[in-house]
Amino acid sequence: MSDGFALRREPFDLGALGDEEVLVEPLLGSWEANIDHALARSPIDVCSSRREKKVVLGNLGVVRVLEPGRAVTTLREGDLCLLMPFGKCDRYGYAELAYAYDAPGTIGLLAKRSKIPARVLLPMPEDTPYSLRQWATYGRYFTAWDNWRKAFGCWRTQIPDDDPADHLVFGWGGGVSFAELLLAKEAGFKVAMAVGSDARIEFLRKHGIEPVDRRTFPDLAVPDKRDPGFPARHRASMREFLTRIGELSGGAGAAIIVDNIGAPVFAATLKALGRQGVIATCGWKAGMRMTTLRGAECISRHIHVHTHVWNLGDSPRIRDLQEGAGWIPPEDATVVYDFDDVPNLYADYAAGRVESYFPLYQVNPL
Numbered sequence: 001m002s003d004g005f006a007l008r009r010e011p012f013d014l015g016a017l018g019d020e021e022v023l024v025e026p027l028l029g030s031w032e033a034n035i036d037h038a039l040a041r042s043p044i045d046v047c048s049s050r051r052e053k054k055v056v057l058g059n060l061g062v063v064r065v066l067e068p069g070r071a072v073t074t075l076r077e078g079d080l081c082l083l084m085p086f087g088k089c090d091r092y093g094y095a096e097l098a099y100a101y102d103a104p105g106t107i108g109l110l111a112k113r114s115k116i117p118a119r120v121l122l123p124m125p126e127d128t129p130y131s132l133r134q135w136a137t138y139g140r141y142f143t144a145w146d147n148w149r150k151a152f153g154c155w156r157t158q159i160p161d162d163d164p165a166d167h168l169v170f171g172w173g174g175g176v177s178f179a180e181l182l183l184a185k186e187a188g189f190k191v192a193m194a195v196g197s198d199a200r201i202e203f204l205r206k207h208g209i210e211p212v213d214r215r216t217f218p219d220l221a222v223p224d225k226r227d228p229g230f231p232a233r234h235r236a237s238m239r240e241f242l243t244r245i246g247e248l249s250g251g252a253g254a255a256i257i258v259d260n261i262g263a264p265v266f267a268a269t270l271k272a273l274g275r276q277g278v279i280a281t282c283g284w285k286a287g288m289r290m291t292t293l294r295g296a297e298c299i300s301r302h303i304h305v306h307t308h309v310w311n312l313g314d315s316p317r318i319r320d321l322q323e324g325a326g327w328i329p330p331e332d333a334t335v336v337y338d339f340d341d342v343p344n345l346y347a348d349y350a351a352g353r354v355e356s357y358f359p360l361y362q363v364n365p366l
């Protein structure tokens with residue numbers, strides 16, 4: 001990606017290898033909404049915020065070590081690692097600037113070779129039963145782990161003893177919400193997720209998540225007053241959505257709603273949330289400016305949880321949970337585009353044509 005052109009393939013000078021850096025060959029990268037945001041130059045233009053003319057994107061994926069820098073003692077040539085997308089952390093280990101996004105000087109995985117600080121390379125488990133394709137999806141899972149822990153923890157501050165089996169967790173979004181709902185199911189909750197295609201309905205059912213077909217309530221967004229028919233259609237959609245949530249939650253409303261979509265579903269989400277409910281988010285796929293009626297939120301005792309990425313220090317623990325619990329998507333749940341085909345991946349993802357929750361690109365032979 002370079003100033004003036006959104007996505008362009010061209011030579012990029014990596015510069016000399018620093019002592020704490022590692023020369024790697026990217027194998028599989030995960031296509032994420034942050035790449036889309038960067039290419040759309042919205043909500044920020046990463047080139048201008050980094051004051052760089054060219055940026056190599058791609059901050060989640062599997063790499064093979066080619067050459068560790070002189071001071072790197074923990075990695076050897078041939079090691080397989082997961083890139084942790086932490087450009088600049090605060091003093092507690094949470095990300096302030098994302099690697100290969102808005103952190104200046106960081107080089108991502110959409111390149112045949114890359115150069116990455118050793119501190120953000122997490123070795124893959126040795127002798128893992130899972131494939132590289134499965135591991136390459138970890139970004140959405142790591143993010144989900146962190147968001148779910150905060151959401152569940154907050155819910156428990158107000159509902160300390162109830163059995164989760166009597167409560168519903170509902171999700172809006174894609175792979176992150178999906179991974180989070182699997183954790184909610186594991187914790188004993190009833191789980192349901194909004195979905196927009198027949199293939200995804202089948203996929204969710206296969207994983208024990210109740211699909212809620214959002215095509216049955218297409219006008220959930222706040223009414224467009226310029227369209228005279230819209231308010232009535234909006235009311236019908238809202239009724240349909242709330243009836244469905246009511247059925248699934250025994251009339252109580254959802255205990256936790258994971259909302260990574262934002263503006264168009266926010267009003268409906270707050271209405272669907274039960275008393276003492278938690279709205280948890282780490283994304284704003286379709287709009288990030290929202291207003292709330294503070295009095296209603298206080299009286300309902302709703303807790304709003306906002307997180308971003310995860311804590312760098314938690315990375316080995318989340319990896320080990322994935323490995324130990326098999327909390328990882330099946331290989332056939334991923335789709336892989338060739339490196340030459342990345343522009344098509346970009347177009348397909350932006351147009352909502354990718355059926356898989358886990359789109360990947362392959363940069364080098366595995």
Ligand SMILES: NC(=O)c1ccc[n+]([C@@H]2O[C@H](COP(=O)([O-])OP(=O)(O)OC[C@H]3O[C@@H](n4cnc5c(N)ncnc54)[C@H](OP(=O)(O)O)[C@@H]3O)[C@@H](O)[C@H]2O)c1
Pocket residue numbers: 032033034139140143172173174175176177194195196197200214260261264265282283284285286307308309310352357
């Ligand atoms: N802050 C972080 O650390 C972090 C990390 C990862 C992701 N995220 C963010 O989380 C968001 C979701 O990411 P993701 O990777 O899980 O999913 P994703 O690949 O962005 O997919 C989102 C899915 O949401 C559904 N959707 C799209 N527009 C919608 C709308 N207007 N109303 C309802 N549903 C809609 C679509 O599925 P259906 O058509 O099947 O419903 C779509 O496939 C993104 O904004 C991403 O940037 C944040």
